[in-house]
Amino acid sequence: MTEAAGKVESPKQSESAKQSKVPSAAESGEKLVQMESELNLDSASETMIRNAKAxxxxxxxxxxxxxxxxxxxxxxxxxxxxxxxxxxxxxxxxxxxxxxxxSKKIDTLRDEYETTMAYSLAEVQKSLFVKAVEEEEGVDHEEEVQLETPLPNVMEMAFYFEQAGVGLSRNEMYHIFLALKQLVDSQPLQKCRFWGKILGIKGNYIIAEVELREGEEEEEEIEKEEEKEEDRKDADQDGEEEGEVVEDKPPASTYKPLPVIPKERNRSGTNRYTYFVCSEPARVWTRLPPVTPAQITTARKIKKFFTGNLDAPIISYPPFPGNEMNYLRAQIARISAGTQISPLGFYQFGEEEEEEEEGAVRESYEENTDFEGIPVPELLDNLANWVHHTQHILPQGRCVWFNAVQKKEEDFEEEEEEEEEEEAPDELEPEVGPPLLTPLSEDAEVNGVLPWTMKASSNLIPQYAIAVVQSNLWPGAWTFATGKKFENVYLGWGHKYSPENYSPPAAPAVQSEYASGPDTTEVEDPTVEEEQALRAAIEEQLAAAEEEEEEEEEEEEDDN
Known part of the structure; x- marks a missing residue:
């Protein structure tokens, strides 16, 4: 037989093998317990898996x-x-x-693309690169270019500031250049300058400092005064009508509020220039309102970040009289007064102002045509070669002090008729600040911090470097000068340097109660006996006075 045939098992051998493999009762019981435990573990893990998946x-x-x-x-x-x-x-x-x-569903006819912020801004800025179509035909462009324009050369300023490592990118500066051109074309401007950029939390402010043509602001002031007069007349008429109906009027209050410090007129003091702002180039330019002394004095006491929304409320203590638009205007006035500087001799006072009396506040100046420039090493050597060409803001919030105690002649006449003459109050001492064109060397330190830092734009090539001055009190204010050219710019958050963390001013002390005295203290009523005794004493005094008069008359008659 073959080996395959020899390996075939007989049925008896297979049965015996099966019998030998049958487990015993003990082994079968252990296996059943093991299987039950495995089933329990599997069920627990399955439950955990199901819960995790759920x-x-x-x-x-x-x-x-x-x-x-x-x-x-x-x-x-x-x-x-x-x-x-x-x-x-x-x-x-x-x-x-x-x-x-x-992702949006794709239409069968046209794909819908998602628009980003950069794309939407680029769509708006397209208008900067479109030249306005001239309605008049036959206009000579060469004559147009030769005419004087208030548009500043922003790219030249950016070129010099770029050497000092200051400024914005070239693309943004060119967009601002085009945006200023739109402003000059749409507004009657006499002067225009890129003041700077103030950063905000949600948006920024690009600021243009302009001077309107003569007569434009006067017309606006006249219109505002006429509106105020009409409102006063309406209020007086309403008061007269109410007075006819109501017979018994309540007693008039004797409280006299503190006098309101008036704002300075346009083209003078803190309102010498007008400011336009926009959030991005090609956006709408918004004109900021004039600043008031109350807004400046309150802005000195608070510290708020700008949001980028001109209509946003200013929630602070002490409360600010206005919204973010007014707060922005107040900060611009403070920054301009403290950081706008020029080389010594670039500006000079006119002949008329030199002839004025001593003590008079000089508010204007003119450009010196004979100015030849100061070498850069001298500009960097001494702060006395730089001067402030913007008026200092007094603690009152004005550049020119206003006497709030002084009254009009009409008020004096009314008081003389109604009341007796009283002692005149002590005159207030006028607030005085540094005059125009004061050298930077006279600026005081603040807690050991120097107000200015000077440096050259390049130490490797000093013969072609420019002088750069940085303000330490207003971080972000920069000035460059080279030859007869100089420029000021501000790029920052609009906050003044403070050596300590800002803490809001404490609330005023609780008002004390009314002082007790004979006019306010309640007195016990006198008894009947006390009243009779008082009357008797008064009668005796009167009788004695009459007797003295009679004796005097008799003596006079005897002498005659």
């Missing part, structure tokens, strides 16, 4: 997606693409998967 399958209330599906797509994408260093870019892959879930 948690992962929960959909978000915001995006209506589940973490389970997101992880599945994430792992599928990683395994399909197998990127290098997947652990480093796993977050980007997750973000792309989420964005793909919210």
């Amino acid at each position: 948690y992962l399958l929960q959909k978000s209330t915001i995006s209506s997606l589940s973490l389970y599906d997101h992880l599945s797509e994430l792992l599928t994408k990683v395994l399909d693409e197998r990127p290098v260093n997947a652990v480093d870019i796993i977050e980007d892959i997750s973000v792309n998967i989420k964005r793909s879930q919210f």
Whole structure:
């Protein structure tokens, strides 16, 4: 027989083998216990797995997606693409998967593309690069270019500030240049200058300092005064009508509020220039209102970040009289008064102002045509070669002090008729500040901090360097000078340097109660006997006075 045939088992041998493999009763019992425990473990783990999967399958209330599906797509994408260093870019892959879930549906006719902030801003700034179509035909462009224009050369200023490492990017400066051209074309301006840029939390402010043509502001002031007079007349008429109906009037209050410090007129003091602002180039330019002394004095006591919304309220203590538009105007006035400087001799006082009496406040100056410039080493050597060409703001909030105690002649006449003459109050001492064109060397330090820092734009090539001056009291204010050219710019948050953390002023002390005295203290009523005794004493005094008069008359008659 072959080996295969020899390996065939007989039925008897197979039965005996099966009998030998049958386990005993003890072994079968142990196996049953082991199987039951494994089943219990499997059921517990299955329950945990089901709970975990149910948690992962929960959909978000915001995006209506589940973490389970997101992880599945994430792992599928990683395994399909197998990127290098997947652990480093796993977050980007997750973000792309989420964005793909919210992609817009594609129309069969036209694709809908998502518009970004940069794209929407570029659409708005298209108007900067479109030249206005001239209605008149036959206009000579060469003559037009030769005419004087108030538009400043912003790119030249950016070129010099770029050497000092200060300023904005060239693209943004060119956009601002074009935006200023739109402002000059739309407003009757005599002068225009790029003042700077103030940063905000949600938006920024690009600021232009302008001077309107003569007569434009006067017309606006006349219109405002006429409106105020009409409002007063309406209020007086209403008061007369109410007076006819109401017979018994309540007693008039004797309280006299503190006099209001009036604002300075246009083209003088803190309102010498007009300011326009916009959030981005090609946006609408908004004209800021004139600043008042109350706004400046309150702005010195608070510290607020700008939001980028001109109509946003200013919530502070002490309360600010206005919104963000007024707060921005107050900060511009403070920064201009403290940081606008020029080389010594570039400006000079006119002949008329030199002939004025001593003590008079000089408010204007003129450009010196004979100015030849100061060498850069001398500008960097001494602060006395730089001067302030903007008026100092007094603690009152004005550049020229106003006597609030002084009254009009009409008020004096009324008081003389109604009341007796009283002692004149002590005259207030007028507030005095440094005059115009004061050298920077006279500026005082603040807690050991120098107010100015000077440097050259380049130490490697000093013969072609320019002089750069930085304000330490107003971080972000810069000035450059080279030859006969100089310029000021501010790029910052609009806050003054403070050596300590800002803390709001404390609330005023609680008002004390009315002082007790004979006029306010309640006195006990006298008795009948006390009243009779008082009357008797008064009668005796009167009788004695009459007797003295009679005796005097008799003596006079005897002498005659």
